[in-house]
Amino acid sequence: MNFIQTRGCDANRVISVSFSQAILSPIASFGGLYVPENFPHLGEEFLSKHINSSYKELASDLLSRFEIDISQDVIDEALELYDKFDDVTNPVPLVKLKENLYISELYHGPTRAFKDMALQPFGKILSCVAQKREENYLILVATSGDTGPAALETFKNQKNIQVVCLYPANGTSDVQRLQMVTEDASNLKVIGIKGNFDDAQSALKNLLASKSFINRLKERNISLSAANSVNFGRIIFQIIYHIHNYLELLRQEAIGIGEKVYLNVPSGNFGNVLGAYYAMLMGLPVEKLLISSNENNILTRLIQTGIYDIRDADLKQTTSPAMDILKSSNVERVLFSLYGSDRTKELMNDLDSKHIYTLTAKELEKLQEIFVADFCSDIEGKKYIKSAFNDGYLMDPHTATCFKTHETLSNPNIKSIIYSTAEWTKFSTVIANALTGEVDAKDSEALKAISKEANVEIPEMIKSLFNKKIVHESIIEKEDIEKEILKFL
Ligand SMILES: *Cc1c(COP(=O)(O)O)cnc(C)c1O
Numbered sequence: 001m002n003f004i005q006t007r008g009c010d011a012n013r014v015i016s017v018s019f020s021q022a023i024l025s026p027i028a029s030f031g032g033l034y035v036p037e038n039f040p041h042l043g044e045e046f047l048s049k050h051i052n053s054s055y056k057e058l059a060s061d062l063l064s065r066f067e068i069d070i071s072q073d074v075i076d077e078a079l080e081l082y083d084k085f086d087d088v089t090n091p092v093p094l095v096k097l098k099e100n101l102y103i104s105e106l107y108h109g110p111t112r113a114f115k116d117m118a119l120q121p122f123g124k125i126l127s128c129v130a131q132k133r134e135e136n137y138l139i140l141v142a143t144s145g146d147t148g149p150a151a152l153e154t155f156k157n158q159k160n161i162q163v164v165c166l167y168p169a170n171g172t173s174d175v176q177r178l179q180m181v182t183e184d185a186s187n188l189k190v191i192g193i194k195g196n197f198d199d200a201q202s203a204l205k206n207l208l209a210s211k212s213f214i215n216r217l218k219e220r221n222i223s224l225s226a227a228n229s230v231n232f233g234r235i236i237f238q239i240i241y242h243i244h245n246y247l248e249l250l251r252q253e254a255i256g257i258g259e260k261v262y263l264n265v266p267s268g269n270f271g272n273v274l275g276a277y278y279a280m281l282m283g284l285p286v287e288k289l290l291i292s293s294n295e296n297n298i299l300t301r302l303i304q305t306g307i308y309d310i311r312d313a314d315l316k317q318t319t320s321p322a323m324d325i326l327k328s329s330n331v332e333r334v335l336f337s338l339y340g341s342d343r344t345k346e347l348m349n350d351l352d353s354k355h356i357y358t359l360t361a362k363e364l365e366k367l368q369e370i371f372v373a374d375f376c377s378d379i380e381g382k383k384y385i386k387s388a389f390n391d392g393y394l395m396d397p398h399t400a401t402c403f404k405t406h407e408t409l410s411n412p413n414i415k416s417i418i419y420s421t422a423e424w425t426k427f428s429t430v431i432a433n434a435l436t437g438e439v440d441a442k443d444s445e446a447l448k449a450i451s452k453e454a455n456v457e458i459p460e461m462i463k464s465l466f467n468k469k470i471v472h473e474s475i476i477e478k479e480d481i482e483k484e485i486l487k488f489l
Pocket residue numbers: 113114115146147229266267268269270271272273322323398421422
């Protein structure tokens with residue numbers, strides 16, 4: 001299957017490219033993104049066929065329906081990485097919380113956040129493609145805390161790939177920072193930026209657009225690629241678990257085949273819920289997709305009003321930082337799917353030049369047939385963490401935002417799946433505060449406090465972080481990033 005472009009095609013590019021090309025250079029004409037030309041239809045037959053399949057069997061069959069130009073042995077090798085997750089037989093447990101409410105735990109991978117679900121296999125595939133082509137790639141990553149560790153973990157020691165990871169020096173949890181700065185491999189460079197996540201992100205965007213930087217890389221025989229969720233190589237792995245969850249509900253005899261369910265996703269860059277949307281396009285029985293935001297509620301406002309407005313928007317720092325976002329990249333893929341490339345180009349141009357776009361009433365109606373949205377403040381989130389804990393469930397502040405939408409938007413007679421995107425260990429200070437009122441604790445103290453309060457063990461991989469050697473010490477000004485990267489290369 002080939003991949004086409006959300007904003008149409010300019011004169012310099014071909015109309016469609018292969019999967020490998022789309023993942024090696026993910027930015028398409030006019031700054032658009034790549035999307036599959038069409039989607040395989042799966043339907044009930046596919047679900048029935050996989051009722052007894054393992055996660056890997058399901059994934060392998062699903063990927064084969066996309067007919068991507070990646071050989072089966074590479075796909076197999078990539079999927080084997082799910083064996084490293086907590087439960088070898090099932091990387092994504094579906095836990096019943098109460099009547100009609102289920103939690104899909106996406107955080108059982110090596111870095112304890114949902115980013116591993118896609119970055120683990122994607123990293124393997126990207127490096128295999130680069131090796132086969134005998135090309136060298138530099139992957140630039142700007143992270144607010146979860147993408148960085150997951151990208152470093154997947155690319156460490158991979159041939160033909162180098163990774164530079166930029167993080168806000170004081171903007172991550174201790175655990176997230178330690179996961180990055182202790183990651184020791186000669187092809188990895190981790191740099192702290194004096195500033196916030198937006199500063200790291202805009203520094204990265206400037207580099208991606210800089211002709212002189214790209215030429216410097218060319219002299220070294222290196223091309224640039226990206227590992228954030230604009231890369232379809234991540235999205236494709238984020239379709240699978242939505243289908244897996246539905247199969248789990250069937251296996252647990254909670255639903256009958258064809259019964260519609262809510263999928264409730266804590267959303268930032270819209271990659272996770274885009275996978276859910278694609279699963280729905282492919283025939284998964286979904287009642288509605290619930291978008292849960294924090295106080296940076298740009299997505300909620302889009303879905304409620306049809307207006308994407310960042311003219312006066314200030315990014316707020318919340319307790320769910322992976323969702324602190326103004327420009328949510330993957331919304332563009334939904335616009336394309338619903339309104340086509342001409343309209344998508346128009347809307348995205350409006351966003352770039354006027355910082356606002358407005359859907360027509362008809363367009364909004366189409367969007368609302370699929371999505372509903374609400375946002376959750378930090379204070380509300382804390383209450384949900386506490387009340388879920390009292391019901392016997394320990395969850396992180398991103399997951400907590402879904403409990404608000406669950407309350408305000410879902411019909412309690414229909415089954416709901418809430419996506420849990422991070423383990424409690426990654427955001428322990430927020431959770432300790434919610435559970436015990438403790439303020440200003442360090443991660444190391446908060447972890448112990450929660451461990452005691454909830455009677456759970458701190459996982460060994462988290463405990464050991466505090467004793468590991470710090471190998472990446474650079475903390476620099478934004479202006480010095482380019483110099484620092486070229487020094488590393
Ligand atoms: C990345 C992330 C999200 C947001 O996912 P998107 O695909 O960007 O919408 C939510 N929660 C956690 C913990 C994350 O790491």
